[in-house]
Amino acid sequence: MLVGALVINVFLQHTNLSRIGFRDALLFATLTWALTGVLGAFPVMLVTGVSFTDAVFESVSALTTTGATILTGLDAMPKSFLMYRQFLQWMGGLGVVIFVVAVLPMLNVGGMRLLKAETPGPIKDDKLSPRIANTAHYLWFIYLLITLLCALAYYVGGMDAFDAIAHSLSTVSTGGFSTHDDSMWHFQSHTLLAISNLFMLLGAISFALHFRVLNGRSPRLYWRDEETRIFLLIVIGLSLLLSLYLLTKQRYGTWESLSFAAFHVVSFITSTGFGAADLASWPPASGLFLVICAYLGGCAGSTAGGNKIIRDIITFKVIRREMQQLIHPRAILPVRYQGNEVANDVRDAVMGFMSFAAGSSLVLTLLLMLTGLDFWSSFTAVAACINVLGPGFGEVGSNFIPVSDSGIWLLSGAMILGRLEYFTVLALFLPMFWRR
Template structure:
């Protein structure tokens, strides 16, 4: 392990966080909420810490796979710790553990919150909550690769370690160019959503916060009732649309903007993602009609909103789906496991992995019937490498194993079976709200300190897709 190189990159990431912490300052001064000093002090701490690391260690060389995993995992952990400073220093969240929980939930775009009265917090603090999700959505490391060439190291290992999905799409030969393109698309969609929300009558501040949380698939809202606070079909349909777009591979957005719509038509994962969305909406609408909603338009709007919110792991809410028929609750829980497309900002297992698992199972059954047949697992028209397939099988086994173990730990912390299991999948899948005591109208404030620590680990594992974090716990990883 090249420690000087690792520490230098962590120092650079801390310097970037120092700059990001100054973004809420103008809002604090405009709204006169008194929290500006907390952001300035937090930025100063990050600047001092990052400056020391960056200046003390000089290492300009190609980064290895091991350093890539270490940088990504330690970088996200560092951001959760340092990013919690404004919450603690402003007094918005006095408890350090609660502040780290909220910040980890932000940067990992989980959306699980310990706050009981969100609207009572300073406006700048609310903006910071949503801004952490926006930064974490496309990825802290990806952003750094796009705007911090001073790192002076190769970026592909960092890119592979952070970007969600079985494989990392490379749009340009240079990884910096790929990172810039992805962030340009991300920024363009964010601006578009802000404009559309403002046109619908939402304030600029609320529009900005919701756009940050939508495109990142995060789900933090400046309102206690989330999107349910806005009794506007237009606003809720706009958010539904952008939640769906956030769950699409961002490479496809780039191709569409470049006038290559055929790439979307040929993408099998996108077709399955769209199919899952439409089928889930249809079932919810059919089951809710008459039993929950008398108006078909209201039924369609709320059902579509919750499907998009849960499938893309955003976590916004317009209705208390715990009052819906039990079948619909099971469907929503299933969507938490699935998640969005690979290469999107959504969490979960990912549609591509689920699709390939079923294809792999089909091939195995086919070979039992035709032992001499040669049949390959394909995604679209491209054969899937055996190494990728083995990685997917390992990921699925680990995901289910961690879900079971973490659920048992939550039960040991005192939570009931439904609430504990829902809290684990809601954090491991980076969804946010679950069922039971952590449902869409509840929060995580009542969870014990031990339980919160388990869920913090689940958030990090889910966002970095297990392997990136778990490899650090093998002794051989740190040996020469």
């Protein structure tokens, strides 16, 4: 990480940043993620002795806050290395702020182009502050504050100091790495699962919204925000559905069904990926149910992955409008979000994103199947990586060791693709993108 920071610093010192344009900013963002992922792999190789391919996968998984792993025997590993993994995830959680602080103030293009490149969600022009650099400091403060509160809550809930700090780093970043092979169920505490639920949700709610709430405004803003309100309602609804399903299958009692269902719904929809049960032993439909949660995603502007709730909302409203238009062909039915009409270009961007996300999952699943994995394992492995979730099902239920080297490189690319939201990376490969 330090070497990566030095490389970036040298680049910034020897480059006329006032001449950097939108194309250069996108290239800088993508290469920084890729380069840091490679550099972060060397400590993994030194400590664990895994191959370079597997080490890059582990490093990229951490920096993109995916949480997929090829390691076993975590309980016996040095605590310094375990904390290194957790810290990589924490740093990756708000990696966008690094680019905001290092590059945006010098771009001389209004401060929004790189922010648009890495800020999740289709609505990219919601400025938090007249000064982007000051806003970045506020966001890091909020990120650190929530992390400290999470660590304190874990400690009070029964974790020792090391585990409390380590798991707070991967909870708020919605990364999902643990210091134990059994993940959160190592502690066998429903109290800790409830604490984790709270802070995973905070990590998956827009940090822009956290900024506004802590900037002297009412906490009611959380509920007034359409995306956050619908996100919380979806979490509650899906948790109740899964709980009822587990209860009817007589898997657990009433309280355990609700606790385990809520925890795993929150873990998957926020793309954290913590586990607290042997999901392979759950009723068959529960696996697909949780994968769907991962695709729904968290809120835009958060550390969560997935398609993002704001896109889900707009997609639903577009589909609903088209159905209404069939019944009332001459009716004027605008799509609205937060009471405002959604512009045509925003709608097009959302539908394009959703289509490309679905297509990418299909193509990557087919490519992974060509390496020898079965369909279910391939599909859930791709879903786990492209949504920066972490755990899959089938052969990749506990770790990604069964995946071949070519599959590991494919999934490493999928993690970066998903973390940078597809078009940021793919635009670099279009000839028209580089034409002046």
